[in-house]
Amino acid sequence: MRQVLLVVDVQATFSPPEWLVDGVRAFSARIPTIASVELHDEQVTPFERQLGWHPAVQDECLVEVDQVFIKHGYGPTAAMLDYLKQMDVERVLVCGLQTETCVLAAGFALFDAGLSPTLVTDLTIGSSLDRSGKLGIELWQHHFRQVTTRAEVLVGLHG
Structure with a gap:
C-alpha cells in the first residue's frame, strides 16, 4: 500500500513527551514522512x-522527516495537501500532538481532499483537556473510521 506518515506539530513549543518523540522517530524511519x-x-x-496565548514564532x-x-x-496548508495529492498515496497515516484539535483538523482537511486519513x-497525545487522547481518538473513529497502530502498519510493510 502506498502510504505516507503525517507528523502533526511534534515540536518544542508543545513539549511532547519523550516516548512520543522516540516512537515517531523510530516509525518515521520506516515510511515516507512529512510534518507540520x-x-x-x-x-x-x-x-x-x-486566546491570550500563541505558539512560538x-x-x-x-523528528527527521522528508518535508x-x-x-x-x-x-494543514493547501501546499501540504497539494504535495500529498502529488504523492498519489492510498492513505495518510496521521500522528502527533493534540489529538482532538490539530490532529483532528488535519483529519478533516485530508478527508475533504480525498486523502484517506488513518x-x-x-x-498521538491529546491536549491539556485530555492528555490520553481518548476523546480525539473517539472523534476520529466517529468521523473517519480509520485507525491503526504502529504494529499493524509495520506488519503490513513486511507482509
Missing part, C-alpha cells in the same frame, strides 16, 4: 487576540 510545524503569525491567525520538528510544512493555525492511535 505550527508557528505564530498574528496577522494570519490571531491566537494572542483570541520559530520552532522546528523534533516540513509551516502552518499558522490548526489545519490515525496511528499509539503515536
Whole structure:
C-alpha cells in the first residue's frame, strides 16, 4: 500500500513527551514522512487576540522527516495537501500532538481532499483537556473510521 506518515506539530513549543518523540522517530524511519510545524503569525491567525496565548514564532520538528510544512493555525496548508495529492498515496497515516484539535483538523482537511486519513492511535497525545487522547481518538473513529497502530502498519510493510 502506498502510504505516507503525517507528523502533526511534534515540536518544542508543545513539549511532547519523550516516548512520543522516540516512537515517531523510530516509525518515521520506516515510511515516507512529512510534518507540520505550527508557528505564530498574528496577522494570519490571531491566537494572542483570541486566546491570550500563541505558539512560538520559530520552532522546528523534533523528528527527521522528508518535508516540513509551516502552518499558522490548526489545519494543514493547501501546499501540504497539494504535495500529498502529488504523492498519489492510498492513505495518510496521521500522528502527533493534540489529538482532538490539530490532529483532528488535519483529519478533516485530508478527508475533504480525498486523502484517506488513518490515525496511528499509539503515536498521538491529546491536549491539556485530555492528555490520553481518548476523546480525539473517539472523534476520529466517529468521523473517519480509520485507525491503526504502529504494529499493524509495520506488519503490513513486511507482509
